[in-house]
Amino acid sequence: MFRKAERKQAKLRLALCGPSGSGKTYSALLIAQGLAPGGKIALIDTERGSGELYADLTAYDVAPLNPPYTPTRYIEIIKAAESAGYDVLIIDSLSHAWTGEGGVLEMHDRATSASRSGNSFAAWREVTPHHNALVDAIIGANLHIIVTMRTKTAYDMVDDGKGGKKPVKIGLSPVQRDGMEYEFTTVVDLSVESHVATATKDRTRLFDGEHFVPTPETGEALRDWLMTGKDPVAESKAILKTLKASASKVKNVPDLTKWWRGHGADIAQLTAADREALAAHCSDRKLAILEAESKVQNDVPDFDQDDEIRGNGQDHDAGGIDAGVPTH
Structure with missing residues (x-):
């Protein structure tokens, strides 16, 4: 049931949060450069073309996403990026999946209106699985993912360095479902003033207590941390080879079912592929077992056929090889 904990290589899940003008898209592209030098970068653009304003910064491909911003449409593009072999996918922005036209909040409003009771709480039971499916797609994709999320905006009065005060735009909580930030490896807040980044959650511990401006070197540092540990793909292949050899030795279908259940911990360490x-x-092994059992049954004659073959309609004396076997 338990096994020794081990660090494994992983794919980045990074969230960049900030108000409009804080440099989320720009920072995402800079980090992507360092994260996958020479690799393929893709960007989901929900900002009506603004995602292509930085085409001179680095090479990347764009997938425009117009309304409706349903979770299903995000999932389709995430899977397409994974299948196409991109190294990094930037989702700019994930907030549209929550508050945008056709997003989760609008889906919830429609579900509430469609219900007889108008119970908004009950409507979440219908909508939440769609949001969860999007979260699962982000977490499970076999490529690095950087998302941008808008934050609710407020203003604070700060010292202007001249003895006075000036209003500065600050970001509050991300425009997404409460707790969404916990799904990411690292969450960074960006300020409008100088685009300074502060990590509010960081499993890598690279940015603890740091205030920094994102650069390609930020991506390089994250890549180095992510590559520390065992290669999960190579380890998965080794486990798969062992499991296949073990399953091939199982002789009947009930035992094959028990075998699968009994190796749940090992199976959980495999990649999805x-x-x-x-x-x-295992399906092929099951078919082979059933075919072998069917062949054995077909090779065994029934009682009448056996009797006819042995006796051939003739009596045998008591000392014959078929003594004691009834004859016709």
């Missing part, structure tokens, strides 16, 4: 490969292998 290797889990599918193991499932296909």
Whole structure:
């Protein structure tokens, strides 16, 4: 049940949060450069073309996403980016999936209106699975993902260095479902003033107590941290090879079912592709077992056929090889 904890190589899940003008898209592209030098970068643009304003900064591909901003449409593009072999996907921005036209809040309003009771709490039971599916797609994708999220905006009065005060735009909580930030490896808040970044959550511990301006070097530092540890793909392949050999030795279908259940901990360590490969292998093994059992049954004659073959309609004496077997 338990096993020794080990660091494994991982894909980045980074959230850049800030009000309009804080440099979220620009910072995301700079970090992506360092995260995957020479790699393929893709960007989901929900900002009506603004995602292409930085085409001179680095090479990247854009997937424009216009309304409706349903979770399903985000999921489709995430899977397409993964299938196309991109190294980094920037989702700019994830806030539209929550508050945008066709987003989760609008889906909830429609579900509430459609219900007889008009119970908004009950409507969440219908809508929440769509949001959860989007979160799962982000977490499970086999590429680095950087998302931008708008923050609710407020103003604070700060010292202008001349003995007076000036209003400065500050960001508050991200425009997304409460607790969404906990799904990410690192969450960074960006200020409008000088685009200074502050990590509000950081599992890497690279930015504890730091205030910095994102650069490609930020991505390089994250890449180095992510690559520390065992290669999960290579480890998954080794586990898959062992599991296939073990499953091939199982002799009947009930034991094959027990085998799958008994190796749940090992199966959980496989990549999604290797889990599918193991499932296909076990399906093939099941068919082979059933075909072998069917062949054995077909090779065994029934009682009448056996009797007819042995006796051939003739009597045998008591000392014959079929002594004691009834004859016709």
